[in-house]
Amino acid sequence: MVKSSSFNSKYAAICLVCSVILNLFLVLNTYVGHGRAYLDGLVVDGNGEPVCECNICYSGADCSHFIPDCIANADSGDPLFLEPFWLQHAATSAVVTAGWHRLSYSYNYDGDISKELEKLIRKLHAIVGNAVTENRYIIFGAGSTQVLSAAAYALSPENASSPAGVVASVPYYALYKQQAEYFNLAKFKFEGDAHKWMNKSDGSTYMIEYVTAPNNPDGRLNKPLLQGTNVNTVYDRAYYWPHFTPIPAPADDDLMVFTLSKLTGHAGSRFGWAVVKDETVFNKMMHHMEVNSIGVSRDAQLRAFQLLKAALRGEGRELFDFGYQTMKTRWERLSSIISLSKRFSVQKINPEYCTFYNNVREFSPAYAWVKCEREEDKDCYAVLQAAKITGRQGYRFGAEDRYVRLSLVRNQDDFDMLIQRLNALVSEEDGAKIM
Amino acid sequence: MVKSSSFNSKYAAICLVCSVILNLFLVLNTYVGHGRAYLDGLVVDGNGEPVCECNICYSGADCSHFIPDCIANADSGDPLFLEPFWLQHAATSAVVTAGWHRLSYSYNYDGDISKELEKLIRKLHAIVGNAVTENRYIIFGAGSTQVLSAAAYALSPENASSPAGVVASVPYYALYKQQAEYFNLAKFKFEGDAHKWMNKSDGSTYMIEYVTAPNNPDGRLNKPLLQGTNVNTVYDRAYYWPHFTPIPAPADDDLMVFTLSKLTGHAGSRFGWAVVKDETVFNKMMHHMEVNSIGVSRDAQLRAFQLLKAALRGEGRELFDFGYQTMKTRWERLSSIISLSKRFSVQKINPEYCTFYNNVREFSPAYAWVKCEREEDKDCYAVLQAAKITGRQGYRFGAEDRYVRLSLVRNQDDFDMLIQRLNALVSEEDGAKIM
Incomplete structure (x- = not known):
């Protein structure tokens, strides 16, 4: 659950963040949980409070219960990796829309673009x-x-x-x-x-x-x-x-x-x-x-x-620093595991000069494009699925099914689970070093 | 300008309603002006304050200057007639969205519909x-x-x-x-x-x-x-x-x-x-x-x-009462003018029983479907345009250009201007009674 640490114990059970004001001002610099509640979230128990929406491998009223057999989801490019940035900037990024705000089809100059x-x-x-x-x-x-x-x-x-x-x-x-x-x-x-x-x-x-x-x-x-x-x-x-x-x-x-x-x-x-x-x-x-x-x-x-x-x-520094650091760290964690494997490989792209940072930056891609190297592993998606990892099949990108895309942009829980499952898979390999 | 009457004189010049909080809580039960300012409104003078966006026949920093030769716009179905309702319900209808609200493609159950x-x-x-x-x-x-x-x-x-x-x-x-x-x-x-x-x-x-x-x-x-x-x-x-x-x-x-x-x-x-x-x-x-x-x-x-x-x-009573009363009043004003004319006619539809109100309700349409009755008035749009009224041509509805649609759902200023121009046009007719 997303919540303010100082209000932790008192409000944990009631999905604090549902309320409008609390949404903005009590959610401070912590992102400790495995779910979140939204204003327009599902109301199940009839008391009008939206329930917590848990990350995939978690359940329970406050999303604290880990589901052990959970499948790591590395399928869609749902870009939740940036959510912690917005939790840290909840107040400056909030928008308050009055009921009477812009009913019209057109902006003042008669077009539909702001x-x-x-x-x-x-x-x-x-x-x-x-x-x-x-x-x-x-x-x-x-x-x-x-x-x-x-x-x-x-x-x-x-x-x-x-x-x-x-x-x-x-x-x-x-x-x-x-x-x-x-x-x-x-x-x-x-x-x-x-x-x-x-x-x-x-x-x-x-x-x-x-x-x-x-x-x-x-x-x-x-x-x-x-x-x-x-x-x-x-x-x-x-x-x-x-x-x-x-x-x-x-x-x-x-x-x-x-x-x-x-x-x-x-x-x-x-x-x-x-x-x-x-x-x-x-x-x-x-x-x-x-x-x-x-x-x-x-x-x-x-x-x-x-x-x-x-x-x-x-000048956008904070957002891009956060985004780059997150993606770079994720790529390092993933590629260091794959580097121990003979069964799997991923794309390699050399560092290049970045005019935004005025220095050479590492590769920090949104996705890992994984290849199953063994002759018999023609269906790489199935190989990963058997190891409780859901990627996206190569054929969907016009490529061989020897390839699978793994999404690195999802939320931290999804990524951590992916790393855990990949680690287990690679460490089972003959000849691979155990991390 | 939309503003709170109690803050009237003090803030009139600075387009009070731009500010987030004031947007919601100071705009009370008055809708006295001819424009409004929005959070995402055009910033012209560089001080960061959005300028007032004036209704069509008004200009000036606070939209109080009437433009005498203004053309009455009865063209598009821009439904601003409901704006006063939302000004009266600014606080209950407001929505506060934190920066971290629903980044994801999907709602919790994995679809894209709330x-x-x-x-x-x-x-x-x-x-x-x-x-x-x-x-x-x-x-x-x-x-x-x-x-x-x-x-x-x-x-x-x-x-x-x-x-x-x-x-x-x-x-x-x-x-x-x-x-x-x-x-x-x-x-x-x-x-x-x-x-x-x-x-x-x-x-x-x-x-x-x-x-x-x-x-x-x-x-x-x-x-x-x-x-x-x-x-x-x-x-x-x-x-x-x-x-x-x-x-x-x-x-x-x-x-x-x-x-x-x-x-x-x-x-x-x-x-x-x-x-x-x-x-x-x-x-x-x-x-x-x-x-x-x-x-x-x-x-x-x-x-x-x-x-x-x-x-x-x-039970929705307030919104529908407001909507019905507004549209009925507008229809009565327009049709009573047209009824004095031999040159123009509009559609007639009889009152009918309404199950929502449990009684017989008058016709209160969104548009007047005006016909130019004179043989020579084949281009009814041009006839009205010459009288400083912009409608929408009959051909756009697959009909003869002897017909024009006049929108009755626009803001009150647009409607009032339409009535003023129509009144002038009809009162020029030979044999028509002057209102």
């Missing part, structure tokens, strides 16, 4: 030095998810006889394929691995290449593989923050997609944005947002505004 | 008696906008040789056409007025009929025109609340769409929902939300939860 939030995002990129935003348009979406599909619609030719081909280098983030296969087969069609198209494209076929840099799942700073007048490139920059990668230079691409989820950890807010060079593409994406959802929730925009304001105090 | 909000929505429908929700699924979307397109995808057959036909009775809400023409021409195609298809459909063509009840723009409780095994009906129930219509009985349709926008006035939150009978349709719609935006912003869900909780105090 200009103050847009300004703050430009400032953020300038401070971090990870993207050029001067003379660029900024569009908001419900997470990078909605922004990515808006880009696919906007970059597909109108009234073409055949759909634009959508490609990405293997291993790729599964959503590109899902969206291309779901929304509009007549407009864009998933064509698999970009490598296959490097010499194949005749220049007359319209192509959309998603370039994920750093890449999900393997953290590499991917470069585009296709070029030509009929090729459009969407740069998914979700992980291009000092948490996960050294920033060698500000990205200066035609269409760059970012998300709050992997920056501040607020995946649930569903807030993402794109930085767009071309006015026509921008207008098409705006039209997409309009027809799809009449823009992004103004509540999510207000929350993003408040969170980014809090994050940018002290 | 179960407590879902419960509250079921309770709301039970109290109002406007929809059957027992044994139905509920899905959330970014406003009814996203829900409506999810329905189109879910109800279109898979791998069909020709697209499903999308129809609605003229006059219809323009979004159905926009969405059908934008998203996926291979899957669904806009086929215009449902009347044309009443005897034409051969039963083998898949059809999707949008039935808007009450209708936007004319407030009628539309019924479906098409029937048959290959016909699917989407009931847009956005206006099926006691504000706008007597509730004759709970709606019991296969797929009903609602939105917070026309219930509480919070258009900007982008929160809507559907009540769905069929499990397969529900699962397809859930998949749509997942691929489109990974569900609805948890911030919007929290806001909706808090607003609906506040609205349901006293």
Whole structure:
């Protein structure tokens, strides 16, 4: 349970943090527990108090009971690793919304994008030095998810006889394929691995290449593989923050997609944005947002505004220091275990100069891209599952099932459990040193 | 400017309401001004204080300066008529969100829908008696906008040789056409007025009929025109609340769409929902939300939860009384002017028994569907525009341009200006009595 240490004994049993005010002001610098209670949490016992929502391997009214046979969840990229930062900054990052706040569809200037939030995002990129935003348009979406599909619609030719081909280098983030296969087969069609198209494209076929840099799942700073007048490139920059990668230079691409989820950890807010060079593409994406959802929730925009304001105090140093240290420590713990193994391997990326920190930074990726090295371990997911670890199958990234992605961005309990299970698995190996 | 009367003179110049706490607790029972300031409002002068955002016909630092030549805006359905209700309930409807509130993609039970909000929505429908929700699924979307397109995808057959036909009775809400023409021409195609298809459909063509009840723009409780095994009906129930219509009985349709926008006035939150009978349709719609935006912003869900909780105090009586009285008064003022005119007419709908109020209620529609009766007034929009009134053209509803929709749900200043301009226009008519 999340609670203030000074109120520990007195309130532990009643899930203190449920109350509005206490939410903010009593939750101080401690994050000692294995669950949390929210204002909109499930009310089970009818007394109106939300119950504690426990981390996966814990149960009980105050989430203190450990479930021994628990499976380590390293599946989704739920970015709870940043939650302790926000517990430490509960008051400055809080937002109070009156009932009468912004009922309208439009902000004052008659659009559905908060200009103050847009300004703050430009400032953020300038401070971090990870993207050029001067003379660029900024569009908001419900997470990078909605922004990515808006880009696919906007970059597909109108009234073409055949759909634009959508490609990405293997291993790729599964959503590109899902969206291309779901929304509009007549407009864009998933064509698999970009490598296959490097010499194949005749220049007359319209192509959309998603370039994920750093890449999900393997953290590499991917470069585009296709070029030509009929090729459009969407740069998914979700992980291009000092948490996960050294920033060698500000990205200066035609269409760059970012998300709050992997920056501040607020995946649930569903807030993402794109930085767009071309006015026509921008207008098409705006039209997409309009027809799809009449823009992004103004509540999510207000929350993003408040969170980014809090994050940018002290030039963002505190947030990025926390994020980087956490990810680096996690990577060291995981890779040191894997290094003892002959059965498993993970990606290796060399340290690089980071312009944000003005020094060379270690690799601190969001995910481990694990390979099962034994000939017989063709289904690496099953191998890990048998050891009570849930990863994500290689096929979902267009890769062999000899690969599995393990998420390192989840909450500390999930990560600790992953390390415990991995340690046990590796120490069973013939010839592996026991940690 | 929105402000507390007791602090009136002292703080008028500095846009008092900007501050977090004052937002909630000093804004009491007065709504005397012509603008408001928000936490995320535009900061122009660099001192960090958001400027007041003025209603359309007002300007100046405190929005007290009337712009004499101002055009009355009766265009969009921006539901600001409910803002005074929330000013009166500022404290109970406020929501305080800590920085660490719900970072995750999922609620505790591993979905992206708040179960407590879902419960509250079921309770709301039970109290109002406007929809059957027992044994139905509920899905959330970014406003009814996203829900409506999810329905189109879910109800279109898979791998069909020709697209499903999308129809609605003229006059219809323009979004159905926009969405059908934008998203996926291979899957669904806009086929215009449902009347044309009443005897034409051969039963083998898949059809999707949008039935808007009450209708936007004319407030009628539309019924479906098409029937048959290959016909699917989407009931847009956005206006099926006691504000706008007597509730004759709970709606019991296969797929009903609602939105917070026309219930509480919070258009900007982008929160809507559907009540769905069929499990397969529900699962397809859930998949749509997942691929489109990974569900609805948890911030919007929290806001909706808090607003609906506040609205349901006293069985919702206060909100609906306020909404109904406002809309009824507005309708009376507008229709009494039009009744003096020979040049213009509006729709007439008889009073009906309302099960929510247990008595007969007057018609209190969200929009006036105005007809220009003179032969030469073929462009009714231009006629009104010349009299400094902006409505919405008939063609946008699939109707003749002899019709114009005038929005009655906007803020009081907009409505008052509309009445003033209409009054002037009608009193110029030969033979019309001057009010």
